[in-house]
Amino acid sequence: MAKEKTRVFLQSNTSLLSKLDLISLLDSMTLGVLFVDPARRVIAMNRFLEALTGYNREEVVGIHGENIIRSNLLTLGDPVGKALESEKSMTQEGDIINQSRKKIPIRFSVSPLKLITGKKAGAMLILEDISLLKDLDNKVHGFSGKEHIIGQSLKMLEIFELLPIAARTDASVLITGETGTGKDLVAEAIHKASQRSRYPFIKVNCGALPESLLESELFGHVRGAFTGADNDKPGMFRLAHGGTLFLTEIGDLSLPLQVKILTVLDDKEFFPVGGSKKVSVDVRIITATHRDLGKLVKHGKFREDLFYRLNVLRLHLPPLREREEDFRLLLDHFFREIRANLNKKIKGFSDACLTLLSSYNYPGNVRELRNIVEYAVNVCPNETIRPDHLPKALLSMEQASSSSSENQETTDIESMETAMAFPGTMPSSAIPAPGGWGDVERAMIMKALTETGGNRTNTAALLGWSRSKLWRKIIQHGLK
Amino acid sequence: MKILITIHKNEVASRFDLTSEILIAEVDAGEIAGEPRIILLPGTSGEDICGLAIKENISLIICGGIEDTHYQYLKWKKxxxxxxxxxxxxxxxxxxxxxxxxxxxxxxGASIYGKQS
Structure with a gap:
């Protein structure tokens, strides 16, 4: 009824509309506007689009619109074609290349154009420059693509070459590598650089939950499916719809769940736990493991068909000991980052300290290196980090790792994983465990207080803290 | 002289990096020597076309929109x-x-109404 009223109103005011200077109106907009006829030839464009594309509107009338905006819309399902055919409006993110050879990220809104008589007249494209939004998004999320994966070694450069390829397709990716090599970071980088980046990236650790819980976590459940299932739960597959599901520690997945995952990969649909209605999903799967899946297949612990289904694109991340060229780069990066976070005035590492750090084996890889740097920057009260500021466990670990280096089963690496999460928290069987950070800090304050004869101003200066921070810490550790 | 044109149907393709078809023509003394070759590429990639141009000893590329990275690279490769x-x-x-x-x-021939050169 309202539509009919509008139509009658428009018809009665046709003379008024025809007198409106529509182009002047559009010229005042800060969005690019392009009108094309049913054959997609340019009818008109506004001034903002002239600036965006670098073309003068008088010279482009009658030319195929795609030659003017040079977008990637055709590779994104051709929304202009769809708008012309189905008369539906749609929005799509993509890019254009302008006359200055610059690629600009754009949000396209495409709407069909219809005359009052109902006759199709073409389509209207609105182009919104989202460069700033993209920049902001990159800053908020910390990285875009591979920017925050650090490395210049040959092995890492090979990975960087593969990343855009992995991002361009929807094929399953299997990321392998020892613990702490950056598998999660690579998975997220692939997602962020892919067409699915606007949709969720959901990580599920297959080794962290018992089988029954993991099934419900992945596929969801319906109310009453089991004791305690008071509400419907959508599950991670459904939550990741349109985006990427990252299954880490896939080697720890039980055989029954492997079958279910395989079915989802093949059919793109599944039954939630206790449900009788199939759920369809469009999810890209990225998996990671520190285990040798080939060996697990041989031992019958991992399904061969699932292995081949997941292993379409394989990325193997090298351990830190095979990335000698990257060691100093990573060390400097973590040092600068942590120093800035803690607002410390440390200038760097002593030569002895660097020798010790570079000769260490790093079974916990990049993660371990970062934790060692964090510990050292926290503990160091002066301007230079010396060997005695490194975790005391480092030397013992070096000995332990070198003695067991010949027996590096993945399970050994796994058992060390949690221990490596923070230096100085190795299991007591491996090395003598020092106290936590709280104890270290307490001892540090005590030592500084003793050295300064209890003078708080001098103690604060020695520790590189303000007096108020020292006061807070003294109360916190019960040293008052 | 060898010329490479990125094409889409009968026209110069609007985007270099999204081109899936190219034409290679050899020009000798101001005339086309032999039949120009039309190659269907296995995918769309600016890098692949750059690589192909080097491999084929191309002297001139004619294209639509091209990113500066590809343009500068080709310029560097003369x-x-x-x-x-x-x-x-x-x-x-x-x-x-x-x-x-x-x-x-x-x-x-590019436009049905517009100014033509």
Missing amino acids: IKVVDGVIGPYEQALKFAIANTLKPGVILP
């Missing part, structure tokens, strides 16, 4: 690029042989 060309690729080739093809040109 391959001349005439970009932003709009219109039928046969016209583009004709103008290139006559040495009158300019970047950003809208060729005859």
Whole structure:
């Protein structure tokens, strides 16, 4: 009824509309506007689009619109074609290349154009420059693509070459590598650089939950499916719809769940736990493991068909000991980052300290290196980090790792994983465990207080803290 | 001289990096030598076309929109690029042989209403 009223109103005011200077109106907009006829030839464009594309509107009338905006819309399902055919409006993110050879990220809104008589007249494209939004998004999320994966070694450069390829397709990716090599970071980088980046990236650790819980976590459940299932739960597959599901520690997945995952990969649909209605999903799967899946297949612990289904694109991340060229780069990066976070005035590492750090084996890889740097920057009260500021466990670990280096089963690496999460928290069987950070800090304050004869101003200066921070810490550790 | 044109149907393709078809023509003494080859590429990649151009010893590339990275790379490899060309690729080739093809040109036959050069 309202539509009919509008139509009658428009018809009665046709003379008024025809007198409106529509182009002047559009010229005042800060969005690019392009009108094309049913054959997609340019009818008109506004001034903002002239600036965006670098073309003068008088010279482009009658030319195929795609030659003017040079977008990637055709590779994104051709929304202009769809708008012309189905008369539906749609929005799509993509890019254009302008006359200055610059690629600009754009949000396209495409709407069909219809005359009052109902006759199709073409389509209207609105182009919104989202460069700033993209920049902001990159800053908020910390990285875009591979920017925050650090490395210049040959092995890492090979990975960087593969990343855009992995991002361009929807094929399953299997990321392998020892613990702490950056598998999660690579998975997220692939997602962020892919067409699915606007949709969720959901990580599920297959080794962290018992089988029954993991099934419900992945596929969801319906109310009453089991004791305690008071509400419907959508599950991670459904939550990741349109985006990427990252299954880490896939080697720890039980055989029954492997079958279910395989079915989802093949059919793109599944039954939630206790449900009788199939759920369809469009999810890209990225998996990671520190285990040798080939060996697990041989031992019958991992399904061969699932292995081949997941292993379409394989990325193997090298351990830190095979990335000698990257060691100093990573060390400097973590040092600068942590120093800035803690607002410390440390200038760097002593030569002895660097020798010790570079000769260490790093079974916990990049993660371990970062934790060692964090510990050292926290503990160091002066301007230079010396060997005695490194975790005391480092030397013992070096000995332990070198003695067991010949027996590096993945399970050994796994058992060390949690221990490596923070230096100085190795299991007591491996090395003598020092106290936590709280104890270290307490001892540090005590030592500084003793050295300064209890003078708080001098103690604060020695520790590189303000007096108020020292006061807070003294109360916190019960040293008052 | 070998000329490579990125094409889409009968026209110069609007985007270098999204081109899936190219034409390679050999020009000798101001005339096309032999039959120009049309190659269907296995995928769309600016890097792959750059690699192909080097492998084929191309002297001139005629294309639509191209990213500066690809343009500078080709320039560094001493391959001349005439970009932003709009219109039928046969016209583009004709103008290139006559040495009158300019970047950003809208060729005859590109428009049904617009100004034509």
